[in-house]
Amino acid sequence: MNMQVLALAFLATAAVGGIAWVFLYPLLSGERKAESRRASIARAEASAAKQTEKTQRSRREQVETSLKDLEARRQQEKSVPLGVRLSQAGLDWTPQKFWIVSAVVAGVLFAAAMFVSAANKLAGAKETARIAIRKNCLFILEDGRNLHWASRDANISSRFR
Numbered sequence: 001m002n003m004q005v006l007a008l009a010f011l012a013t014a015a016v017g018g019i020a021w022v023f024l025y026p027l028l029s030g031e032r033k034a035e036s037r038r039a040s041i042a043r044a045e046a047s048a049a050k051q052t053e054k055t056q057r058s059r060r061e062q063v064e065t066s067l068k069d070l071e072a073r074r075q076q077e078k079s080v081p082l083g084v085r086l087s088q089a090g091l092d093w094t095p096q097k098f099w100i101v102s103a104v105v106a107g108v109l110f111a112a113a114m115f116v117s118a119a120n121k122l123a124g125a126k127e128t129a130r131i132a133i134r135k136n137c138l139f140i141l142e143d144g145r146n147l148h149w150a151s152r153d154a155n156i157s158s159r160f161r
Contacts, residue, residue: 026032080088082095093101 082098086093086095086098091098
C-alpha cells in the first residue's frame, strides 16, 4: 500500500472519530443531565431570590410606615397646646392673656434697657466690649475708640470701626 493512502485513511478516521466524540460524549457522560440540573437550580435560585427580595421590600415598607406612625405620635405628644401647658404650669390664664402679658413684659424690659443705655451715654460712661471665645481663639476688645480682634493660632489681628 501506498504511504499516502495510509496517511489519508488515518486522518479520515481521526476526523470521523473527532466528530463522533463531539456529538456522542455529552450523551455518554451525562453532561446534558448535569446542565439541565444546573439550569433548574439556577431558575429555582432566581425565583427564590425574587421571593426574598419581595419579602425584604415588604418588611422595609412595614418598618418605614411604623416609623412614620411613631414619629407622628411623638410630634403630637410634643405639640401640647398652649392652654394645656398653662394649666400644667398652675396658671389659670387663657392663651390670649398669656400673649398680652408676655408682650407687655417684653416692652417694659426693652424700655428699661434703652433707658439704662441712654443714661450711661449722657453720663459719659465708657462702653466696653469684651468678647473672648477661647475654643476658636477669637478675642474682641475695645480700647476706647477702636475694636481689635486677634486669633491666637494664626497670629492674625485687625482693627475695625
